Amino acid sequence: MKYWLMKSEPEVFGIEHLRRKGVSSWDGVRNYQARNNLTAMQLGDRVLFYHSNANPNGVVGEAEVVKQAYPDHTAWDTTSDYYDANSTPDQPRWMMVDVRFLSAYPRIVTLEEIRALPTLADMVLVNNSRLSVQPVTPTEYQIIERLGHSAAATAPAKSRSAAKHRPRRKT
DNA sequence: GCCAACGTTGGC
DNA sequence: GCCAACGTTGGC
Numbered sequence: 521m522k523y524w525l526m527k528s529e530p531e532v533f534g535i536e537h538l539r540r541k542g543v544s545s546w547d548g549v550r551n552y553q554a555r556n557n558l559t560a561m562q563l564g565d566r567v568l569f570y571h572s573n574a575n576p577n578g579v580v581g582e583a584e585v586v587k588q589a590y591p592d593h594t595a596w597d598t599t600s601d602y603y604d605a606n607s608t609p610d611q612p613r614w615m616m617v618d619v620r621f622l623s624a625y626p627r628i629v630t631l632e633e634i635r636a637l638p639t640l641a642d643m644v645l646v647n648n649s650r651l652s653v654q655p656v657t658p659t660e661y662q663i664i665e666r667l668g669h670s671a672a673a674t675a676p677a678k679s680r681s682a683a684k685h686r687p688r689r690k691t
Numbered sequence: 692g693c694c695a696a697c698g699t700t701g702g703c
Numbered sequence: 704g705c706c707a708a709c710g711t712t713g714g715c
Binding site: 527529551572573577631649650652 | 711714
């Protein structure tokens with residue numbers, strides 16, 4: 521069994537959406553490296569569900585892969601935000617998987633907290649923040665899972681600048 | 692809203 | 704094949 525981290529913006533599709541749906545396809549991935557990771561997923565692989573462009577950003581729960589990679593049909597839907605003229609039913613360029621809701625953590629494991637932990641310094645999340653589907657080691661998964669179920673956050677490192685905490689504006 | 696980092700495109 | 708220009712992501 522392998523471990524992954526998948527990002528989504530909570531306003532678009534958050535952990536609560538997945539909880540309500542139970543099982544959902546993970547469509548809209550339009551990056552080759554992320555696509556390759558989707559393709560490598562096996563039934564039963566575990567997924568950390570990460571909220572990006574959120575306040576705060578962080579891992580909010582878990583899911584599991586219940587259907588392996590198959591063509592992402594939103595790529596040839598001209599009405600979709602994810603339409604890509606270069607992907608067709610004959611020559612699909614983009615893939616998606618189905619995931620099933622497993623749990624929502626009692627608290628968010630924030631990006632700030634992850635960055636502060638030396639044991640998580642090698643996470644792809646920390647070193648390639650733009651990759652939306654990324655591998656996670658079993659150890660990393662276990663550490664985050666434990667944090668997610670722990671009662672209180674470990675004290676995060678003191679922020680480097682006050683600007684970090686300026687209120688987020690809606691765009 | 693700003694902007695750094697990263698990915699993709701296209702001219703040559 | 705290189706690389707500048709451009710577009711997107713995502714943290715802040």
